[in-house]
């Protein structure tokens with residue numbers, strides 16, 4: 001019998017697995033605490049389990065996160081790991097430290113099939129979905145590497161964003177299992193406000209997420225009309241803006257009534273104060289629209305005005321992302337001036353609008369720069385080369 005990977009389970013499925021082995025299902029809670037809160041890599045370290053149970057577990061289970069191929073730190077403290085997911089494939093995970101929080105940007109797929117025009121991951125092609133263990137394994141690994149100690153209240157990763165390589169909603173089940181573990185008090189105990197899923201707009205799965213595990217939602221908008229968005233985010237041809245915005249509305253309405261079972265007990269005190277005002281409000285009563293600023297493509301004032309008309313009264317915030325270049329991208333970053341004018345226009349119309357700070361560029365760790373090592377199964381590079389030679 002091959003050993004199961006304990007990182008593949010959430011508490012409920014681990015309980016079922018224990019029951020199948022003739023063990024008490026409540027053992028699952030103990031084991032989840034050891035694996036995720038204590039961060040142990042070895043069943044032998046689970047000292048409150050009987051010797052007998054530990055011996056049996058050591059035979060049937062293991063804790064196996066992706067190994068580290070490369071570990072780089074940028075001058076601003078941003079740290080990126082290239083993690084080995086087998087068959088010459090590598091995925092990237094990025095930790096972004098800030099004054100009073102630490103954000104981990106997690107990958108969900110090896111490459112991405114969606115081919116957004118300005119994205120380095122999309123350029124790589126697609127190989128496969130990550131397993132739940134490979135997804136939560138990124139958080140498990142980062143906690144260990146960064147010296148977190150959840151049992152003693154030392155949290156280093158305070159926020160998770162599913163904004164690394166891949167489209168998380170295209171790998172729904174594994175992503176949801178991993179996010180359940182992030183939220184679970186027996187594991188990472190994060191609040192739903194601090195776990196953000198970013199999607200390019202896979203409409204039916206946005207509804208499923210709302211009904212299954214509503215976390216904070218970010219939507220990659222990037223264009224104020226269908227003609228431009230069809231070009232930049234090709235999935236728009238399948239689910240155009242009207243459908244996407246309707247799904248955003250449904251998400252906010254659904255998510256507002258979902259209970260928040262967050263346990264923030266071990267959050268730093270100053271952070272607790274900051275979020276207190278939200279405590280009695282709906283967990284998230286807005287979506288965040290991401291908008292990559294591409295010079296002379298989507299960054300003009302009339303684009304901002306179209307955006308204002310398009311969004312209407314949908315509760316949202318805007319996050320403008322200066323384009324992060326990569327070789328042969330075919331796009332340029334908007335000028336600072338253009339970004340500020342665009343921001344001012346949205347603010348003027350009443351939208352909270354922030355400009356994302358670009359972090360970790362020296363290690364190619366910024367948004368949209370993650371490339372990893374993808375053995376492309378979609379033959380995208382070949383198709384591109386053909387198209388270019390035909391042009």
Ligand code: SAH
Pocket residue numbers: 116118119120162163164165166167168198199200219220290291292321322323324325367368369
């Ligand atoms: N697939 C998901 C999440 C991963 S990408 C999605 O598309 O939403 C995270 C964010 O980075 C998305 O908003 C994406 O559009 C943006 N992005 C992609 N390439 C970028 C680039 N080169 N510069 C800046 N942002 C980029």
Ligand code: SF4
Pocket residue numbers: 112113114115116119120121122123164165166167200220
């Ligand atoms: Fe995939 Fe997101 Fe990149 Fe688009 S922006 S190609 S959906 S990872």
